Amino acid sequence: MSATVDDRLWSAVGDPTRRRMLDLLLADGGGTATTLSGQLPVTRQAVAKHLGVLDRAGLVHGTPSGRERRYEVDEAQLARAVAQLSAVGAAWDARLHRIKRIAEAIRQRRD
């Protein structure tokens, strides 16, 4: 089951734009709403909202620095999110394999 999944984390990571933002933040070692919006097909304001979501999910952490606000990925929390992704994947995978085994057993019996 995917009952143990933290919906806040998952839905934070579920949005394609936010996934790309995490990619970019990881690649560049952090960034601001403005620098990110330059690398994305959305406006700075949209990026700022997403950063808010990621912040509330604990995936990034923003610190004001002069007139800008620099965000960095919280690696531990992202690692948790990755773990949950693979947990759900593994659960489905297991179920698919179980089904496949059963199907093969039935086929064997029928032949």
Place this chain on the structure above:
Amino acid sequence: MSATVDDRLWSAVGDPTRRRMLDLLLADGGGTATTLSGQLPVTRQAVAKHLGVLDRAGLVHGTPSGRERRYEVDEAQLARAVAQLSAVGAAWDARLHRIKRIAEAIRQRRD
């Protein structure tokens, strides 16, 4: 990068209700909008809409049977979705590890 991800598949699987629906369909070996809505905290109509989304993503396949419409999971397509989940997870994982290695290298050098 998560650029190779099929957004249709991902967003189909991104919704928590749809994930639970896939769980239930796998566990019971199929179901109808009505049977699923009995196991979920949403109405039949909401379930029907989700089944439409899953159907368009190719994750389930519905066949009319008398007055009801039975849906079953397309296992191959779900396997593809699982593969994409783990691909994204693996990408982030790799990046996190790389960052950790670099951080440790810097720490070493500083000591």
Place this chain on the structure above:
DNA sequence: GCCACACGCAACCTCTGGTTGCTCGAACTG
């Protein structure tokens, strides 16, 4: 001191997940 830049806030639009209310058609039951 002035200008430019980055941010934050507010209004607005659209799509999606969800609801209620209705009709229609198939199936069971007398």
Place this chain on the structure above:
DNA sequence: CAGTTCGAGCAACCAGAGGTTGCGTGTGGC
């Protein structure tokens, strides 16, 4: 066969999220 029931399929509506434009404000560089 007639009537009822049950499942599906609209349609209208509501709330929230992703996105936009527009505007005010504070900080930093010249």
